[in-house]
Amino acid sequence: MGVAGALALPPWHILPLLIPAFSGIYYLTKSAGSKRRALFDGWWFGFGYFGCGLYWVGAAFFVEPELYGWMAPFAILAMVAGLAVFPAMCLWVLKSLFVRFDFCLLGGVAGFALIWAAFEWLRSWVLTGFPWNLIGTAWMPFEPVLQIASVVGVLGLGAFTVLLASSPALLFDRERKLGAFFLILAFTFGASLWGFGAWRLSAYKEEFVEGVVMRLVQPNVPQKLKWKEDLRLSHFQKLHNMSVASIDNSSPTHVVWPETAVPFLLSNSPKLLKVIGTIAPPGGVVITGAPRTDEDLGRTWNSIHAIDAKGEIIATYDKFHLVPFGEYVPLRDILPLTKLVEGRGDFSPGLGPSVLTLPKLPPVAPLICFEAIFFDIFSLESNQPDWILNLTNDAWFGDTAGPYQHLAAVQFRAIEYGVPLIRVANTGITAVVNPIGQIVASTPINKTQIIDTGLPKPLRTSPLFLKFKKFISIGFAGVFFVVGIILLAVRERKNGVNQN
Structure with a gap:
């Protein structure tokens, strides 16, 4: 049964x-x-x-x-x-x-x-x-x-x-x-x-934020190749080429890459930041996932950065709800295990949910991977976002039920909060979800693909769920x-x- x-x-x-x-x-x-x-x-x-x-x-x-x-x-x-x-x-x-x-x-x-x-x-x-x-x-x-x-x-x-x-x-x-x-x-x-x-x-009447065209990049990098030292530059080159490609006269105002898309520490890579800056459209930003470290504190985070045309990081979000045994090992002093993701040390949790204000975009709530499956992820009614950005990497699970279930879970956040959800996956399913949970655009599972899309507006009246x-x-x-x-x-x- x-x-x-x-x-x-x-x-x-x-x-x-x-x-x-x-x-x-x-x-x-x-x-x-x-x-x-x-x-x-x-x-x-x-x-x-x-x-x-x-x-x-x-x-x-x-x-x-x-x-x-x-x-x-x-x-x-x-x-x-x-x-x-x-x-x-x-x-x-x-x-x-x-x-x-x-x-x-x-x-x-x-x-x-x-x-x-x-x-x-x-x-x-x-x-x-x-x-x-x-x-x-x-x-x-x-x-x-x-x-x-x-x-x-x-x-x-x-x-x-x-x-x-x-x-x-x-x-x-x-x-x-x-x-x-x-x-x-x-x-x-x-x-x-x-x-x-x-x-x-x-x-429901579909409306889009005026003057916003987002380029969502799904590079489809296999997990077993993602962190190989000799392939990291080629992975970045793939992201670069997909981001600047000319498609049907589309003119993106913002470019979005998936979770840990950049396999480098950006704070230690000023030249790489300058290259990413050349990808950012005028007045817009490149939003990407990347690891972040603080050597003085000895801590590492799974993060999202927004990078402007000058190659400067203008906003950062650190994932706070980490995956047990994936991003950290509970009771590490007792359990002699290693986590599944790259690196020996554990990721540190961020400070919690936040709402970012980025150039030419409404306030956004960034979420990484399975953070978006939690129905009560936002608790402050006075600081609700106009849209949710979910960067993820479902390459771990291949062409199985996992990526479909993951997408289904996060679609509910759009319905419950009455805001659109933009989901960008390394591989899996990249999707644009409107504020009533309908998929406006999506990629096939595990395909290399670009989506150029407008940003749906949130509902004018908040759902009763928020109350x-x-x-x-x-x-x-x-x-x-x-x-x-x-x-x-x-x-x-x-x-x-x-x-x-």
Whole structure:
């Protein structure tokens, strides 16, 4: 059943499989003979869900198979087994409530949906968080449904998804007629959500920022070649040639390169900065990813630089949400491991989210790689950006499900915040996403390609999600608090009965 649920996710989108997946596990949980059995069933559901959905992570270990290939099966099994704990605990909590309360039919599936979403929220926080393959991303081909995220975010959409997908289990209840009625009610509710989304799509009028033409460069450099000393200059030359190429009389005002596109320390390379300055259009900038170091502090960052026509760095952003075991090794003093990316030392985290003001561009929030998969990445309502820039490098994962899932996750930030998102990948999928989550332009996966594009304007009215998002976290935390109090009270009551 977990595998069936995963096959509804990008890039497969076999949505009908959500019904046997979630109706099946709901029925198993309700009929389980004990909470321990529900926990066991939930863990196996999660193992199938994450094992199928995240199989592609193993590709990163085979970029340098002689060093890391042996780790792949152990790392994948450990990751999947750990993530499976979240569905396991979800179903344990659900079964505990079934034991304590006699839910009405619809109350049971509604409780399941809410608890599932609460554990997805928890997964976004625990051990730095990993909100990948949230169940709401299954709806990516259905733009009207995605618009619900403008109100309740991807977690709320996930709750609605589980509610609808588990509702057919009501037909197997003893009160089948009432179950059928509630099933019709649930799907009527789903149809109303579709109607809301269709209305929102029809009301949107695409507008672009005047005088801005952005050149997005996807150089498609294989990861195993990216950091080779004898190839670094040729990689840079490729970026240079693609940036200055004449295409259909297009006149870019800004050039954007992907994450760590420049395989040099720019602060130590003044000549290289001057060359990049010659690429910057008059009055514009080249925006690129590159490593940055401070020798006095002994620290290195994964950064984004904006470089003007003088060859000067006029703005910098440092990635703050780093990838465990990719960019740093947790508990390095204890774990004798090396990280997957180039270099022996760990990257240091930046100061946090920021909004940059660059020449001839509206305020922008830069994000690097998987930072953009976190739904609450921006917390200051008074300093919201007009657009999001996401530089990434999906070369680690080849032509697998990973790059598609990554793109799907970041599309939700555009919907939730009502701003366009420009995504530039070394390889993977480079895309322009408008503020209602539609892809305006994109490259094929793992192709060398340029996109010259305008910059969509943000929505004139901010989505309700921006007003509700602080309450979403409070609400899900409240779910755990209330459930904890209930289960504690049940335990104390049982202890009192046993003592008597």
